[in-house]
Amino acid sequence: LVDRKVTQLLSPGTLVEERLLPADENYLAAIASGDGYALALLDLSTGEFRCAAFGSRAALYDELGRHRPAEVLLAPEFQENEALLAEFRARFPVMLSQASFEPDVCERELAQTLGHTPPDLDSVALRRACGAALGYARFALQGRLEMITRVQRFDPSAHLNLPESAAAALEVFRPNSPGGPTLLSALSETRTAAGRRRLRAWLRAPLLDETTIRARQEAVATLVAQPDRRERLRSALYRAHDLERLTARISTLRAVPREVAALARTLELLPEIAGVLEGLGGTLGGLRERLSGLSDLPALIRAALVDEPPIKIGEGGLIRDGFDARLDELRAEAIRHRQWLADLEAHERARTGIPSLKVGFNSVTGYYLEVTRAHQGRVPDDYHQIGTLKNALRFTRPDVREREREILRAETQATALEAEVFSRLREQLCQHADALSRVAGALGDLDVLCCLAEVAATRGWVRPQTVSGELSLKQARHPVVQQALGDRFVPNDAELHPERRLLILTGPNMAGKSTYLRTVALCALLHQIGSFVPADAARMCVFDAIHTRIGASDDLAGGRSTFMVEMSELASILHGATPRSLVILDEIGRGTSTYDGLAIAWAALEHLHRTGAFTLFATHYFELTRLEGQLGGVVNLHVAALEEAGGLTFYHQVVEGPASRSYGIGVAKLAGLPPRVTTRAAQLLAGLQAREEGAGDAVLG
Amino acid sequence: LVDRKVTQLLSPGTLVEERLLPADENYLAAIASGDGYALALLDLSTGEFRCAAFGSRAALYDELGRHRPAEVLLAPEFQENEALLAEFRARFPVMLSQASFEPDVCERELAQTLGHTPPDLDSVALRRACGAALGYARFALQGRLEMITRVQRFDPSAHLNLPESAAAALEVFRPNSPGGPTLLSALSETRTAAGRRRLRAWLRAPLLDETTIRARQEAVATLVAQPDRRERLRSALYRAHDLERLTARISTLRAVPREVAALARTLELLPEIAGVLEGLGGTLGGLRERLSGLSDLPALIRAALVDEPPIKIGEGGLIRDGFDARLDELRAEAIRHRQWLADLEAHERARTGIPSLKVGFNSVTGYYLEVTRAHQGRVPDDYHQIGTLKNALRFTRPDVREREREILRAETQATALEAEVFSRLREQLCQHADALSRVAGALGDLDVLCCLAEVAATRGWVRPQTVSGELSLKQARHPVVQQALGDRFVPNDAELHPERRLLILTGPNMAGKSTYLRTVALCALLHQIGSFVPADAARMCVFDAIHTRIGASDDLAGGRSTFMVEMSELASILHGATPRSLVILDEIGRGTSTYDGLAIAWAALEHLHRTGAFTLFATHYFELTRLEGQLGGVVNLHVAALEEAGGLTFYHQVVEGPASRSYGIGVAKLAGLPPRVTTRAAQLLAGLQAREEGAGDAVLG
DSSP states (O other), X not given: OOOTTOOOOOOGGGOOOTTTSOSSOOOEEEEEESSSEEEEEEETTTTEEEEEEESSHHHHHHHHHHHOOSEEEEOHHHHTOHHHHHHHHHHOOOEEEOOOOOHHHHHXXXXXXXXXXXTTOOSXXXXXXXXXXXXXXXXXXTTOOTTOOOOEEOOGGGBOBOOHHHHHHTTSSSOSSTTOOOHHHHTOOOOSHHHHHHHHHHHHSOBOOHHHHHHHHHHHHHHHHOHHHHHHHHHHHHHOOOHHHHHHHHHTTOOOHHHHHHHHHHXXXXXXXXXXXXXXXHHHHHHHHHXXXXXXXXXXXXXXXXXXXXXXXXXXXXXXXXSOHHHHHHHHHHHHHHHHHHHHHHHHHHHHOOTTOEEEEETTTEEEEEEEGGGGXXXXXXXXXXXEOSSEEEEEOXXXXXXXXXXXXXXXXXXXXXXXXHHHHHHHHHTTHHHHHHHHHXXXXXXXXXHHHHHHHHHTOBOOEEOSSOEEEEEEOOXXXXXXXXXXXXXXXXXXXXXXXXXXXXXXXXXXXHHHHHHHHHHHHXXXXXXOBXXXXXXXXXXXXXXXXXXXXXXXXXXXXXHHHHHHHHHHHHHHOOTTEEEEEESTTTTSOHHHHHHHHHHHHHHHHHHTOEEEEEOSOGGGGGHHHHSTTEEEEEEEEEEXXXXXXXXXXXXXXXXXXXXXXXXXXXXXXXXXXXXXXXHHHHHHHHHHHHHSHHHHO | XXXXXXXXXXXXXXXXXXXXXXXXXXXXXXXXXXXXXXXXXXXXXXXXXXXXXXXXXXXXXXXXXXXXXSEEXXXXXXXXXXXXXXXXXXXXXXXXXXXXXXXXXXXHHHHHHHSSOOTTOOSHHHHHHHHHHHHHHHHHXXXXXXXXXXXXXXXXXXXXXOOHHHHHHTTSSSOSSTTOOOHHHHTOOOOSHHHHHHHHHHHHSOBOOHHHHHHHHHHHHHHHHOHHHHHHHHHHHHTXXXXXXXXXXXXXXXXXXXXXXXXXXXXXXXXXXXXXXXXXXXXXXXXXXXXXXXXXHHHHHXXXXXXXXXXXXXXXXXXXXXXXXXXXXXXXXXXXXXXXXXXXXXXXXXXXXXXXXXXXXXXXXXEEEEEEGGGGGGOOTTOEEEEEOSSEEEEEOHHHHHHHHHHHHHHHHHXXXXXXXXXXXXXXHHXXXXXXXXXXXXXXXXXXXXXXXXXXXXXXXXXXXXXXXOEEEEEEOOHHHHXXXXXXXXXXXXXXXXXXXXXXXXXXXXXXXXXHHHHHHHHHHHHHTTOOBSSSEEEEOOOSEEEEEOSOOOBTTTTBOHHHHHHHHHHHHHHHOOTTEEEEEESTTTTSOHHHHHHHHHHHHHHHHHHTXXXXXXXXXXXXXXXXXXXXXXXXXXXXXXXXXXXXXXXXXXXXXXXOTTHHHHHHHHHTOOHHHHHHHHHHHHHHHHHHHHHXXXXXX
């Protein structure tokens, strides 16, 4: 499949050159099928290599959506299925490349790169996906795959399930309008590129395990409580280079002198960081351990390299004087000859009596002796003319030529020797690739913890108490909107438990219903990455999934109507929701006519009520507020608005009970509809309400 | 207010330079108040100058929205009213400039530019607006306002009222998504810039007068029926330059030689065009008259100018040989001297015996005689050396210098004389500015008529019969969407008359409801500019207004919520609609909760029913279909859809009767909602329907 005569390949998923790479992760993905689906993800810039198996295409797509690979390899069974290929292309407009997914070839690839076939790659599909990714990477990088030392299988179901639609609606990674803020951007207090990648990884895989959540919270709490330590850590991190990528460059022996110097500067920060972490236990104490063991490397590098080495190897000037005896000797020789030439001018002026005699150099003729025409007569016999200018003549001599050749020889040999010395240094460093990788990971984790602590401390966030079967937020804020609005943001409480598990939120548009729903969902997500949450007090359970159906985006690429998209997303929520899920629904049923939309919303609510999932439901269907009395655990909420002489004021305050029904008519009056029309509308509304109250119960109860 | 020391002003509303101007109209607007509002509109690139008075700010804004000026002058009373200024800025993000609106100053301006104060400027506000625009233009153009010969007062109420919101919703001038098609772009068969501007003007001011409508229709019909004439006219128009703008350049004496040549080429087309129109009566016959009277000008220009004159005047070479005796003489002199110099080389070679002697010229030293060093000895005594090269020497002689001076003198005088001759020509042409302006207008009208005929003929449009109290379209198409879809577009009938004056359209999203509503509105608009309409047969009444409330665009700049915008637009429709209006409403009431939204929509429909306006109402409120039996003239329509095993098929076919109510549940099933949920939804829907049918009549009837 791959033309082996090609000797180099530049493709978006196999970049390792810093100047071409995006600041964030850069994944090459490979997808194979067989008893479900297998996905391999490879970031060659850091050596990160992971894989997972999925039972459904939807789950595979969710994972792909979270990782957004730069390039994808599809197994032939996908490429031959036109419908599947079209679906894939519509969802992921990404470069698709060709690689071999032959089981034999893939097994060989695994053995060659990793030395063995890892036992947890326990299906053909997983081995094909991983092997195909490696094979393609090997081809693209002409074999230099030393940065890949292991493949890590992960279990998507071991993390909170945040479907792609929910991540999109909540604007976790990407804004819905170009250039807008996201949860990720609102948390942008990381100080290193590795930290930013790690924060993104945490958001992609929120935790289910309470112990791990509490451990992260504890670390964040410590850093919140000790601003001095936090500030010292963040200041050190700010000076660190991208250790993950430097390590990948080191292990493939591609690192240039300037990168090795950056490695030294970064490693020199470790004692400082370890010092700040001194005496701390738990996660932070563990991080301190993970930072140890590389204390000799900076001295090794410093001894070999000059303080500010050049980027390139080939021009010399990178190895420190005194490091290599033979190099010192060559440099001394060159200097001696140059000195001889420098002395020559004074010497020859004295000998010839020509006061303006000069020794010069240019790259074409080499060293020369220059005499003005006025003194032409005094030029000695041992000078050979090699050039004529308007006012001067240029000469050389055999001994000058000889010195010139000696300088060239010494310098060429020195440069070659410098490259050799540097190569040896790089190979020495490569021995420590595993330890470097461990330290890089620890720095990334530390950066995220500091970031979460900084956000919590500066914005008044609170540590949530991790509990069971309950969500209680006091004065919660939307973490992104609050950033934009500051003090003008109106906080709200949220309370969910089994006897209050389905909240129906009615009220006018623009009053803050959607913001309220999103606030609860984002707090749940933040809780499960171990973060503090934007509230004054929080008790939160661990959810297995956050499902959302928000907004009215047409799936134009997929060619489905708004309503079809809405129903498809609703279907997957109803099938997927469990008693431990959080479900956010905004205006279900709007895409069709009143009655069938209402009937669908109603039946969906009943279904969610049966599952026991914690549900927040914003709706214009006022009829649904009748469920409060009829189904246990259903509670009505609305957003307060005040109609005044001058206009309507929205308080953005969520309070108990259904909204006032006549709000729309109030707005219509303000907008200047003829009084006869608004009076008639009020009369019709009264009739509709009376009808509903008088007759409907038997049918709808 | 204006600093008179500024000597030139480049502002978006006062451009007259072709390379800076947009292809379309470029208006400077001035707005004053006093007993309502006055608006002056000035396009300096064509000399178009119009004004109008308005009773309300809304009407003023509608007109401004249709014209989209590039620059606006606001009277001080607006500038001092902060709320008004803020409202204006939010609606029209346009450059606001300063000018004097003092009544005295404005009156003087009018008298100076037009020679008098036109009697139909019968209010101070109108005179202030017009005078301010002229004053600012005079300042910007340093007095050259000769292109303005009159101000035309127009009566906005003499045209069909198409509010800005309707023009926007129907995408008449501007697309709702960037780069999308518009009605204007769908009609883009004009061949000249003036024609395109004229088409836009027709769309801005659709007719109310049946006689004028019929006259335009008749002209279009003639050109549809005679494709040969049409093709010859369009071919001639294609070769025409922008006569309106050329005329403005001529009348301000700014035209450059190349523009005057373009004027000649364009005027030379007139006999050809008049020939094609030979024998036709009506509007086309009238146009033929308007094209006459300028037959001498092309010959005048041709005689004076060379065939392809340069852009600039200052470099000569624009006046034809034989046109001016003195010029011919000067040119002959220059040629004689040049010939002498050309002969000199041969002459001097013979005299000196130097075979390589050359006569040359460079701009620094002028003419020279060049001799190589080899022949240095043979240089005669009358040569004076003026330059030294490596291998050659350069000389001059007094007689060579003399010839050089003579050439310079003759050529400088000739260039000055050419400019003078051209100036005289331009002044001669300026005498004909009025006639040129008349011809330019006629060409623009002719271009629009040809364009409408071309569209009608190539797309199978039909001539509507202009009738009273009836709109009947057979197999009507949306003029823009049909362009994109071609044969896949499904045409529909539309029938409105007093006994069938309010159509309620129900049915699923994506099935074509909005397209149907827009088709009817656009056909009505096309009818009233005199165009054929995209249908197989059409009988149409003349509407006084087309009102629409479509879509859900937030007025974010104005800070109003979607629902508030919706209600404000609805209010102005309910106040403005008359028995002769066409009203298009799409999904009124969606921005609030079900019941009050329904009540408002219901009351609004009752109100429109009372006014007698022809109304098309698309809604998801199925309850409204009950009005069919209760109010005379109300008829239900729906868009046909077929539920099949494999999916839902939309036929985009509008048929009588209300839509099926269970459509939404059908989609929900297809989308994969759990069967228990869809079954329950169907049961709830049946209950809701039963409730409505059983109990509601007394309340709702």
